[in-house]
Amino acid sequence: MSKQLILITAPFNCGHCETAKKELPDWTRKNGWEFTEIEDDPKDELGTDTYPTIMIRVNEKMVNTIIGYNKNNLIKELKKY
Numbered sequence: 001m002s003k004q005l006i007l008i009t010a011p012f013n014c015g016h017c018e019t020a021k022k023e024l025p026d027w028t029r030k031n032g033w034e035f036t037e038i039e040d041d042p043k044d045e046l047g048t049d050t051y052p053t054i055m056i057r058v059n060e061k062m063v064n065t066i067i068g069y070n071k072n073n074l075i076k077e078l079k080k081y
Contacts, residue, residue: 002059003081004034010051011040017052020069033078056081 005028009017021037028035040048054074056064058081066074 001081002034002057003032003078004036004057005078006055006057007035007037008048008051008053008055009037009039011042014051016069020052020054020071023071027075031078 005024007017007020007024009021025035027033040051040053050067052069054066054069055062056066056078063081064077066077
């Protein structure tokens, strides 16, 4: 099974983004997830306007998008896959 967490961060200083960038890589690595961080570009087509935005992809299919960062809630969601 292929599992990927995509963290989309703000193009400016965002405290929640910084916390997520510190906490998630280690957790994902230990739990069999690929971790990808993308800094949002306002000119890009992602269209994200709330940071961080977390996208969950399982077996090449986007299964969930989470707005904001709460580590406990996110881990609870990730454990479903």
